Amino acid sequence: MPENEEHQQPAAETPSETPSGTPPATPSEPSPPSPRSGVVEYVPLGWRGMVPILRSRRTVRIDFDRRVISRGGAAIPFDRVRVADVHVGIFGVSDGSRWICFDSHAYGDREGVLSLADGRLSMSFSRDLLDLQRAISTERPDAPVPEPAHEFRYGIRVEIGTIVFSVVVLGIFFGYYYNQRGGQLEDVVDTGALRIFGMALIGALAWLVFWRRSSRVRFDESGIDQRRAFFFRRRCPWREVDGLRMQGLEIEIEGPRFRLPLNLDILSCGGGPVLFRRGIRRVLSPPGARFLAWLRTKAEERPERSIFGSALERTVGRLWVLVIVVANAWVFYLSEPPAIGGEPRFFDRRLEELGARTPDSFEEPWRFFTSLFLHGDLLHIGQNMLVLAAVAPWMVRIFGVVRSTVLYLGSGVVGNALAQLAPLIFGGEPPELSVGASTALMGIIGSLLGAVYRRRLSVPLAVRARFRWAIPVMVLLTIGLGLTVPFIDDAAHLGGFIAGLGLVWVVPPPGRRRGGGEGGGAVG
Numbered sequence: 001m002p003e004n005e006e007h008q009q010p011a012a013e014t015p016s017e018t019p020s021g022t023p024p025a026t027p028s029e030p031s032p033p034s035p036r037s038g039v040v041e042y043v044p045l046g047w048r049g050m051v052p053i054l055r056s057r058r059t060v061r062i063d064f065d066r067r068v069i070s071r072g073g074a075a076i077p078f079d080r081v082r083v084a085d086v087h088v089g090i091f092g093v094s095d096g097s098r099w100i101c102f103d104s105h106a107y108g109d110r111e112g113v114l115s116l117a118d119g120r121l122s123m124s125f126s127r128d129l130l131d132l133q134r135a136i137s138t139e140r141p142d143a144p145v146p147e148p149a150h151e152f153r154y155g156i157r158v159e160i161g162t163i164v165f166s167v168v169v170l171g172i173f174f175g176y177y178y179n180q181r182g183g184q185l186e187d188v189v190d191t192g193a194l195r196i197f198g199m200a201l202i203g204a205l206a207w208l209v210f211w212r213r214s215s216r217v218r219f220d221e222s223g224i225d226q227r228r229a230f231f232f233r234r235r236c237p238w239r240e241v242d243g244l245r246m247q248g249l250e251i252e253i254e255g256p257r258f259r260l261p262l263n264l265d266i267l268s269c270g271g272g273p274v275l276f277r278r279g280i281r282r283v284l285s286p287p288g289a290r291f292l293a294w295l296r297t298k299a300e301e302r303p304e305r306s307i308f309g310s311a312l313e314r315t316v317g318r319l320w321v322l323v324i325v326v327a328n329a330w331v332f333y334l335s336e337p338p339a340i341g342g343e344p345r346f347f348d349r350r351l352e353e354l355g356a357r358t359p360d361s362f363e364e365p366w367r368f369f370t371s372l373f374l375h376g377d378l379l380h381i382g383q384n385m386l387v388l389a390a391v392a393p394w395m396v397r398i399f400g401v402v403r404s405t406v407l408y409l410g411s412g413v414v415g416n417a418l419a420q421l422a423p424l425i426f427g428g429e430p431p432e433l434s435v436g437a438s439t440a441l442m443g444i445i446g447s448l449l450g451a452v453y454r455r456r457l458s459v460p461l462a463v464r465a466r467f468r469w470a471i472p473v474m475v476l477l478t479i480g481l482g483l484t485v486p487f488i489d490d491a492a493h494l495g496g497f498i499a500g501l502g503l504v505w506v507v508p509p510p511g512r513r514r515g516g517g518e519g520g521g522a523v524g
Contacts (some may be wrong), residue, residue: 036064036131042107042114060102062132067139069093069132071100074271079139082148084132085286089115090276091129092286096148099272101285150219150291152267152274154212169383170481176379177485187486194484201480217260219295224253226260236260243302244295248462249275249282253299261465264288305460309397317396320404324392325385328437331373332381348433351376357434357492361420368416369409374435384437388444395444398451398458398509410503411443415496422491434489439496442478445471446500451509458509 042060049055057072067078080095092101104114104125114125121129174188181187214229223237236258245252251262265282267274274288284292308314335354338347352358355370375381395404416439423430449471452464459467475497482490 036128036135038065039063040109040128042102042109042125045106045108045113048106058102060100060107062128064131064135067135069100071102074098074100076100077139078136081136081139083286083290084129084136085290086121086129087286087289088283089119089121090283090285092272094148094270094272094287097270099148099270099285099287101272101276101287103276103278103283105278148270148287148290150269150287150294152217152262152269154215154217155266155268156209156212157266173379173383177487180377190484190486197480197484204476212266217262219291219298224258224260234258238298241299244299245302245304245461246292247304247307247460250462250465251295252461252465261468263465305457307460307462313397314393316401317393320396320401321389321392324388324408324437328373328375328381328385332375335374337375337377351433351435357416357420357431359430359432361416365417368413368420371416371435372409372412372437372440375437376435380436384441387441388437391441391444391448394448394463398448399507400510403507403509406507407447407500407503408440408444410507411446411496411500412437412440414499414503415439415443415492418495418499419489419491422495431489434492436489436492439492442475442493442496443500443503445474446497446502447504450501450504454504455509455511458511 040062043049043055044058048058060069060071062069068075069078069081070076076093076095076098081093082096083092083094085092089104090101091104092099094100104121107114109124109128111124112122114122116122177188178185185191211229216227218225218227223235224241226234226236228234236255240255240258241253242255243253245254249264251264253260253262264274264284267288269287269291272287273285274291275282276285277283331354335350336347351374354374355367356374357367357371358364361367375384392404392408395407399407416434419434419439420430422428448459448467451459452467456464478493479490482488482493
């Protein structure tokens with residue numbers, strides 16, 4: 001077992017740990033069989049221990065009479081145990097195909113918690129591990145124990161905080177416009193389109209769960225075998241692997257014709273998670289620690305661009321965002337919106353005078369530019385500037401100030417032009433008045449996604465892994481919101497995204513397309 005530096009125990013109280021997971025032989029005579037009998041139970045702490053179903057599924061039982069360790073529906077006899085390992089306070093036992101893992105920080109027994117406040121294992125838990133180790137050694141032959149297979153299944157991670165935040169933001173959005181439009185629900189949302197969008201969203205989530213749960217990846221001595229839904233299978237021998245990149249919770253194994261991204265937080269190995277959560281921290285479980293140590297022997301680890309960057313880069317990014325926010329706020333003040341003192345019946349006319357996009361914008365193409373700095377009300381500009389503050393610093397970090405400015409303004413202008421063309425191509429009427437920076441913001445989002453595929457090494461691994469799934473989800477939700485809310489210009493949002501995604505091939509991030517450690521920086 002790997003040595004656990006956080007849990008230093010006296011030699012007489014802590015089970016020794018060896019790389020193979022087997023009990024070490026004493027120099028004199030072998031250890032006698034464990035005198036322990038009966039059943040030891042470890043129950044989850046907190047709210048999981050209060051819910052009967054979760055308590056029964058998560059309780060770990062070590063039955064010294066039946067010679068078996070179990071959790072939920074998984075049971076491993078002592079004579080089939082290949083690995084019994086403690087890694088940073090997380091205990092794991094495996095028979096080669098299944099793992100039973102639990103975090104001692106989140107479990108307790110009759111004598112109290114299994115891990116003390118200073119990180120050391122409790123006396124009772126240490127004695128139990130020592131007795132278990134002795135019991136396993138009496139059941140298992142002395143032949144070398146093979147390493148368990150590294151076969152992982154993908155899972156689904158639910159971000160409760162993100163869901164709650166999104167619900168609150170949408171509640172504020174609908175509540176504000178419901179009040180602004182005199183309490184008329186049909187003026188705020190198309191209920192028929194909302195039902196269709198909700199059903200499509202539930203169907204997409206069900207599809208994602210099915211896709212994930214039916215997807216597996218297996219690592220062995222000959223190579224990597226990846227299996228997806230509908231019998232999709234891809235095989236890559238190790239000779240075709242150039243190296244691997246690691247950053248945060250992300251791993252990317254790369255080759256000339258093969259690239260496998262892995263997120264450790266959604267992988268399980270033999271029923272045991274690769275990572276355990278301790279608040280905001282992530283801790284490797286025994287199968288995860290063994291897999292990473294083994295993977296480094298099979299492929300060379302390559303440097304990756306740092307997530308944080310230099311202080312100068314961060315400062316320049318904040319200043320760039322500040323300039324755009326100030327420009328939008330100043331134009332919003334000059335437009336004399338109703339929230340500041342203008343009359344509502346004159347506000348639309350004022351926006352048209354200042355340069356809002358109208359059905360005749362092809363005759364006055366400057367409106368494609370000026371409409372990017374105009375907003376309909378305080379909530380409109382507040383939402384757009386919030387999104388800008390969240391995504392624009394990455395834009396400057398990856399593209400630089402000059403290219404970011406070109407992409408921001410260029411995708412906004414081209415996106416507005418595409419939105420103006422959409423009714424002519426697909427039919428329908430253009431909006432009487434369209435304003436907002438959201439076209440350029442969707443262009444930023446499209447440019448960031450394009451950078452992942454155009455010059456991926458210009459984007460840190462942990463960031464491009466998030467962009468790959470977060471940006472498409474953001475775009476689909478934005479379009480879905482536009483379909484259910486009649487006064488949102490969906491064509492402008494989609495046009496801006498397409499423009500940003502296309503312009504990044506003309507204005508790519510600086511740097512080489514291939515090669516290790518593009519852009520400099522250490523492994524983050």
